[in-house]
Amino acid sequence: MENADHKPQMMQRSRLDQVVLIVALVIIAGFLLAPPWHPLDKADLIGSGICHRIPDHSLFLGGRQLPLCARCTGTYLGALLGFATMWALRRQRATEMPPTPVLVAAVAFIAIMGVDGVNSYLHFFPTAPHLYTPRNWLRLATGTLNGLAMSIIVLPVFNYTLWRKVTRQRVIRGLGELGVLLTIAAVMVYIVQLQPAFLLYPVALLSTLSVLMMLTLVNTMIVLVIIRREAVAETWRDAVLPLALGLVSSLAEISVLNLLRYLVTGSLVMPGL
Numbered sequence: 001m002e003n004a005d006h007k008p009q010m011m012q013r014s015r016l017d018q019v020v021l022i023v024a025l026v027i028i029a030g031f032l033l034a035p036p037w038h039p040l041d042k043a044d045l046i047g048s049g050i051c052h053r054i055p056d057h058s059l060f061l062g063g064r065q066l067p068l069c070a071r072c073t074g075t076y077l078g079a080l081l082g083f084a085t086m087w088a089l090r091r092q093r094a095t096e097m098p099p100t101p102v103l104v105a106a107v108a109f110i111a112i113m114g115v116d117g118v119n120s121y122l123h124f125f126p127t128a129p130h131l132y133t134p135r136n137w138l139r140l141a142t143g144t145l146n147g148l149a150m151s152i153i154v155l156p157v158f159n160y161t162l163w164r165k166v167t168r169q170r171v172i173r174g175l176g177e178l179g180v181l182l183t184i185a186a187v188m189v190y191i192v193q194l195q196p197a198f199l200l201y202p203v204a205l206l207s208t209l210s211v212l213m214m215l216t217l218v219n220t221m222i223v224l225v226i227i228r229r230e231a232v233a234e235t236w237r238d239a240v241l242p243l244a245l246g247l248v249s250s251l252a253e254i255s256v257l258n259l260l261r262y263l264v265t266g267s268l269v270m271p272g273l
Contacts, residue, residue: 017241020241020245021240021241021244024241024244024245024247024248025244027248027251028244028247028248028251031251031255039201039205040064040067040200040201040204040205042208043067043204043205043207043208044067045254045258046067046208046211046212046254047066047067047068047072047207047208047211048067048258048261049253049254049255049257049258049261050068050072050211050215050254050257051067051068051069051072052069053065053067053068053069054069057069057070057071057120057134057136057139058070058073058136059073059136059140059192059193059195060195061195061196061197061199061200061203061204062197062198062200063197064200066200066203066204066207067204067207067208068207068208068211069139070136070137070139070140070143071113071116071117071120071139071140071142071143072143072207072211073140073143073192073203073207074139074140074141074142074143074144074145074146074147074189074192075113075143075144075146075147075150076147076207076208076210076211076214077144077147077188077192077203077206077207077210078143078144078145078146078147078148078150078151078185079147079148079150079151079154079210079213079214080147080151080206080207080209080210080213081144081147081148081151081181081184081185081188082147082148082150082151082152082155082181083151083155083213085181085184086151086152086155086171086172089177091155091167091169091170091171091172092159093159093163093165093166093167094155094156094159094166094167094169094170094171095156095159095160095163095166095167095168096156096168096169096170096171097153097156097170097171098152098170098171098172098173098174098178099170099173099174101174101175102152102172102174102175102178103152105175105178106148106149106152106153107149109145109146109148109149110145110146110149110150112142112145112146113142113143113145113146115131116134116138116139116142117142119131119132119134120134120139136193137189137193140189140192140193141189141193144185144188144189145185147210148181148182148185150214152171152172154214154217154218155171156171157221158217158220158221160231161220161221161224161225161230161231162220162221162224162230162231162233162239162242163231163233163234164231164232164233164234165234212247212250212251215246215249215250215253215254216243216246216247216249216250217246218246219245219246219247219249219250219253220242220243220245220246221246222246222249223242223245223246223249224242227242229242
């Protein structure tokens with residue numbers, strides 16, 4: 001009797017899930033198909049929702065400002081690099097934090113970016129003390145360290161929240177793997193800070209996609225907690241609905257922040273300082 005009552009409830013939930021998924025996909029498609037249509041302009045729109053985009057603090061490739069400032073470009077490229085590396089190492093569903101030395105290094109990376117950010121902000125005030133003259137390559141480098149740290153910390157938490165069956169292994173096993181990751185990151189920072197024109201599209205689009213990826217991962221975890229479906233997904237098909245809702249939440253946040261920015265400043269572009 002209990003199983004007979006449970007089956008209609010499951011069917012009703014399945015239908016509701018399908019309706020919610022269709023609505024979410026329509027919203028996502030609407031965002032993609034709405035103006036601006038040029039991919040770089042769309043990237044600028046996404047970037048302006050989470051970044052100040054001050055020209056003096058940004059890199060220009062091929063004469064065009066990137067969608068994110070130098071620090072945010074580094075942060076999201078670093079996060080993307082971290083996630084891609086852990087996937088390449090087959091840690092897609094790893095739920096264990098890295099060992100203590102690596103975790104301490106990750107926290108240090110975040111602190112380094114914070115120090116550089118505060119120093120950069122103080123430079124706006126000529127009479128305020130500051131440690132050194134800010135440079136865009138430093139913003140890019142410290143942002144990249146921050147992005148690597150974010151990926152190392154977020155991935156195991158996300159996996160623990162989403163998947164029913166996980167792998168009990170560390171996302172980064174030790175300082176050796178972290179060293180390899182830092183070497184790749186250093187090469188990436190060196191190349192990007194040269195601002196070669198041919199990298200405009202790859203850097204602009206990959207950093208922007210990483211923004212959506214990071215926001216989606218965090219918002220998906222929040223959605224799963226709200227709807228009480230933590231750790232139930234077994235396949236990527238099961239994960240489509242929460243990920244779609246996480247992406248919709250991210251697009252909504254970006255849209256609201258852009259609207260507030262426009263209402264306050266009358267523009268989506270910050271003036272040079």
